[in-house]
Amino acid sequence: MPLPQVIVMATGKGGAGKSALTRSLAAHFLATKQNPAIVDADPQASIASLHDADGPMGKIPVIADPEAETVQASIEDLVAKHRPVLVDTAGFRNQTTIMAAIRADLVVIPLKPSAEDIREAVAMYELVGELNQIPERKGNPIQVVMVMTMTTPGTVIVRQIRKELEEKGFPLLEAEMTQRVVYPELSMRGLAPSVVDPESAAARDIAKIAMEIVKRGGAHEQVHAA
Numbered sequence: 001m002p003l004p005q006v007i008v009m010a011t012g013k014g015g016a017g018k019s020a021l022t023r024s025l026a027a028h029f030l031a032t033k034q035n036p037a038i039v040d041a042d043p044q045a046s047i048a049s050l051h052d053a054d055g056p057m058g059k060i061p062v063i064a065d066p067e068a069e070t071v072q073a074s075i076e077d078l079v080a081k082h083r084p085v086l087v088d089t090a091g092f093r094n095q096t097t098i099m100a101a102i103r104a105d106l107v108v109i110p111l112k113p114s115a116e117d118i119r120e121a122v123a124m125y126e127l128v129g130e131l132n133q134i135p136e137r138k139g140n141p142i143q144v145v146m147v148m149t150m151t152t153p154g155t156v157i158v159r160q161i162r163k164e165l166e167e168k169g170f171p172l173l174e175a176e177m178t179q180r181v182v183y184p185e186l187s188m189r190g191l192a193p194s195v196v197d198p199e200s201a202a203a204r205d206i207a208k209i210a211m212e213i214v215k216r217g218g219a220h221e222q223v224h225a226a
Contacts (some may be wrong), residue, residue: 004106004214005083006105007025007102008103008105009021009109010089010109011109011120016110019113022088023038023187024177024181024183024191027193027206029084035082039085040062040088043089046187049064050188050190051204052189053190073104075087093127098131101129108144111149117187123148125144145212150178152179153176173213175211177206178201
């Protein structure tokens, strides 16, 4: 199954792990001989501001563009030479996120195990369904998956949230981004597990998420408006 060309991380809430997941997936794809790039569409620019063009992730181009009017053009500039192009978005719903999602092959919705994160994840899922009704996406629907982040595997709340989402038919990945101190530690240097320690538990977590994205991103949920 082909790797989605444009992958957008989106949810209407900050602190869900979008930036860490974006950076970590880009590092994984670099380590596995893909040619990733990043558009940092978050006004906070947490990826672009810490990116070291001369460091271990220097081969990954990073464009900072939080503007709704230009974000699609920034994506297109990278699409010509890179796959996948990963787009990090703001920790709130804005027009830039919407414009990026319209251009996406796959929208990945990260959520922590909390009631508020579930609400925002479902709201983003429904927004993608609405976007699939616009002329630009008719006949070519945006794919979507959810992924749980910052989890402690096996806890009651994680099991409950997973059961609730799966019973309602939401496309939740089996793989999870487990709570690990390595993510914030490496993010301060603009790095991610797969390029620092490819054999680490964190790198294995990200590899599992990436594998599911490749497997499910091309053939999973085609979200339609209710």
